[in-house]
Amino acid sequence: xLYDIFIDPFVQMVEMPDFFLQVLWEGFVAGILYAxxxxxFVLIFKASGVFNFAQGIMVVFAGLTLxxxxxNGVPAFLALILTIGxxxxxxxxxxxxxMRPLVNQPDIILLxxxxxxxxxxxxxxxxxxxxxxxxxxxxxxxxxxxxxxFEMGERGLVILQHIDxxxxxxxxxxxxxxxxxxxxxxxGRALRAVAxxxxxxxxxxxxLNQIWAIVWFAAGLVALATGIMWGARxxxxxxxxxVAFKALPVLILGGFTSxxxxxxxxxxxxxGEKIGEIYWGGLVGGGIESWLAYIxxxxxxxxxxxxxxxxxxxxxx
Amino acid sequence: xxxxxxxxxxxxxxxxxxxxxxxxxxNVSLSFGGVKAITNISFDIKKGEIRAxxxxxxxxxxxxxxxxxxxxxxxxxxxxxxxxxxxxMKPYExxxxxxxRTFQNVALFKGMTTLDNIMSGRSLKMRKNFFxxxxxxxxxxxxxxxxxxxxxxxxxxxxxxxxxxTPVGRLPYGLQKRVELGRALAMEPDLLLLDEPMAGxxxxxxxxxxxxxxxxxxxxxxxxxLIEHDMGVVMDLSDRVVVLDYGKKIAxxxxxxxxxxxxxxxxxxxVSH
Ligand SMILES: Nc1ncnc2c1ncn2[C@@H]1O[C@H](COP(=O)(O)OP(=O)(O)OP(=O)(O)O)[C@@H](O)[C@H]1O
Ligand SMILES: [Mg+2]
Numbered sequence: 001x002l003y004d005i006f007i008d009p010f011v012q013m014v015e016m017p018d019f020f021l022q023v024l025w026e027g028f029v030a031g032i033l034y035a036x037x038x039x040x041f042v043l044i045f046k047a048s049g050v051f052n053f054a055q056g057i058m059v060v061f062a063g064l065t066l067x068x069x070x071x072n073g074v075p076a077f078l079a080l081i082l083t084i085g086x087x088x089x090x091x092x093x094x095x096x097x098x099m100r101p102l103v104n105q106p107d108i109i110l111l112x113x114x115x116x117x118x119x120x121x122x123x124x125x126x127x128x129x130x131x132x133x134x135x136x137x138x139x140x141x142x143x144x145x146x147x148x149x150f151e152m153g154e155r156g157l158v159i160l161q162h163i164d165x166x167x168x169x170x171x172x173x174x175x176x177x178x179x180x181x182x183x184x185x186x187x188g189r190a191l192r193a194v195a196x197x198x199x200x201x202x203x204x205x206x207x208l209n210q211i212w213a214i215v216w217f218a219a220g221l222v223a224l225a226t227g228i229m230w231g232a233r234x235x236x237x238x239x240x241x242x243v244a245f246k247a248l249p250v251l252i253l254g255g256f257t258s259x260x261x262x263x264x265x266x267x268x269x270x271x272g273e274k275i276g277e278i279y280w281g282g283l284v285g286g287g288i289e290s291w292l293a294y295i296x297x298x299x300x301x302x303x304x305x306x307x308x309x310x311x312x313x314x315x316x317x
Numbered sequence: 318x319x320x321x322x323x324x325x326x327x328x329x330x331x332x333x334x335x336x337x338x339x340x341x342x343x344n345v346s347l348s349f350g351g352v353k354a355i356t357n358i359s360f361d362i363k364k365g366e367i368r369a370x371x372x373x374x375x376x377x378x379x380x381x382x383x384x385x386x387x388x389x390x391x392x393x394x395x396x397x398x399x400x401x402x403x404x405x406m407k408p409y410e411x412x413x414x415x416x417x418r419t420f421q422n423v424a425l426f427k428g429m430t431t432l433d434n435i436m437s438g439r440s441l442k443m444r445k446n447f448f449x450x451x452x453x454x455x456x457x458x459x460x461x462x463x464x465x466x467x468x469x470x471x472x473x474x475x476x477x478x479x480x481x482x483t484p485v486g487r488l489p490y491g492l493q494k495r496v497e498l499g500r501a502l503a504m505e506p507d508l509l510l511l512d513e514p515m516a517g518x519x520x521x522x523x524x525x526x527x528x529x530x531x532x533x534x535x536x537x538x539x540x541x542x543l544i545e546h547d548m549g550v551v552m553d554l555s556d557r558v559v560v561l562d563y564g565k566k567i568a569x570x571x572x573x574x575x576x577x578x579x580x581x582x583x584x585x586x587x588v589s590h
Binding site: 185186189190192193195196197199200201202203204205206207208 | 386388407408409412413417418420424425426427428429433436437438439440441443461500501503504
């Protein structure tokens with residue numbers, strides 16, 4: 001038993017490095033997608049202290065809009081641009097209808113509002129696009145298909161799905177772009193200002209409403225990217241919403257306000273989950289992927305209650 | 318901006334005749350539930366002056382600034398800004414009309430550097446359209462450089478070159494207050510509201526701050542409303558003083574007159590510290 005837990009998995013890793021690498025790669029890709037979802041949460045939480053329960057459904061909604069438009073004869077790229085527009089309108093609408101009237105209400109009210117938003121988006125999405133799972137238009141958008149096998153000398157093969165490579169590349173570009181945006185531009189500075197001190201931000205003429213609309217839009221774009229990538233690996237359906245729950249352990253790990261935290265947290269959960277499932281999952285009959293993330297997060301929490309990069313929790317004024 | 322006017326050259330009594338109002342508050346009252354923070358207060362701030370607002374703790378001084386910059390909305394009364402009665406406005410609107418402020422408890426963006434904090438004061442001066450900036454990093458960057466120049470001037474002026482890149486959370490309190498002044502100056506305001514800019518400072522720091530305040534007023538012609546407990550500072554800096562007590566105005570006039578006023582003496586003696 002002890003051997004099975006403490007020795008055998010590592011022996012396997014060393015004896016079959018190709019397989020181990022394959023597992024790592026898959027963990028990496030999953031981790032990046034978790035990171036993207038968590039990033040959506042972090043953006044909104046940082047700027048407004050609101051835990052956006054609707055982030056998961058925004059992923060589905062974005063994916064559905066994209067596919068739905070295409071099904072109705074809109075060319076793929078135009079559909080993509082229109083979907084970005086829809087996410088912009090959604091962000092503006094949320095700021096007007098949800099955030100603005102509820103500003104200065106207790107956090108729990110805003111959380112409830114985002115739960116309401118979740119059900120609105122589910123209902124609206126089903127009404128417009130129907131409830132059946134749809135195939136993501138990955139190829140039409142020019143995303144690669146197929147796979148490449150890398151030989152590792154005599155030690156075997158590592159197979160990389162092209163779509164996964166694309167997902168990784170796009171996620172990295174997206175995260176870098178967001179990083180530059182928030183660190184180098186005026187709006188980024190304004191966002192950090194709002195996150196630091198609402199009153200002071202207002203006093204220099206930063207409009208909270210504008211900043212909120214922008215972070216919701218950014219979170220919408222992140223949701224769209226996640227929807228495309230995740231949809232390409234499975235289907236676009238409301239079931240996707242549950243991947244959002246994977247973001248929770250990521251957030252616990254990375255802290256609710258840290259962008260690097262979301263990324264590192266996502267990767268840790270991604271790697272941990274895949275490795276755990278493959279090498280240790282058998283011991284308890286498999287299927288541990290769904291809850292392992294929470295265990296990993298809990299173990300981290302025992303040692304660092306504030307999360308990896310946690311700052312102090314920011315209060316809204 | 319106006320010509321340079323030295324505070325001590327004009328006989329102070331002439332203020333009311335010589336200059337036009339930048340801001341007037343008329344019969345303003347503000348309450349929080351049962352607490353009356355401000356009761357029926359009227360006074361004016363003339364262009365180019367340093368107007369002190371003094372009074373014992375809880376007198377309503379900070380509340381008055383909060384009314385002026387749109388944090389609080391008075392239940393009664395009007396505010397006239399540059400000759401026009403102002404409608405109810407949000408802080409960022411007040412800011413965009415040229416009202417800047419500092420806070421009694423320093424309110425800086427703690428995680429950001431001195432430079433970024435002061436730079437954030439330029440928010441309103443920068444390109445209006447957010448989305449343009451997202452799309453074209455190029456022009457946005459040139460613009461950024463122009464604003465950087467202005468910010469560097471302010472940094473020179475306040476003699477804080479050495480801490481440009483320091484996250485402000487790490488700075489000692491006195492310097493934080495200076496950075497906060499810098500952020501307000503970066504807005505190039507018409508009216509600068511300073512809420513106890515020297516609280517908690519030692520003598521030397523107070524002297525520095527006094528000098529900056531005078532320079533801002535005289536070199537840039539910026540009108541200043543100053544809340545301050547240190548009577549010495551008030552006497553030295555201000556052109557006119559309004560005195561509040563329990564939310565009511567009890568005196569208004571030249572510093573010397575106000576200091577001699579019986580109502581003011583009573584108010585201060587009545588408060589045990
Ligand atoms: N947001 C608020 N909610 C409730 N009461 C408030 C609020 N702001 C101010 N007050 C009350 O209004 C009164 C005046 O407060 P204010 O802060 O304006 O006084 P102050 O003159 O600035 O005093 P200090 O010298 O101590 O700073 C106080 O009784 C205070 O408790
Ligand atoms: Mg005060």
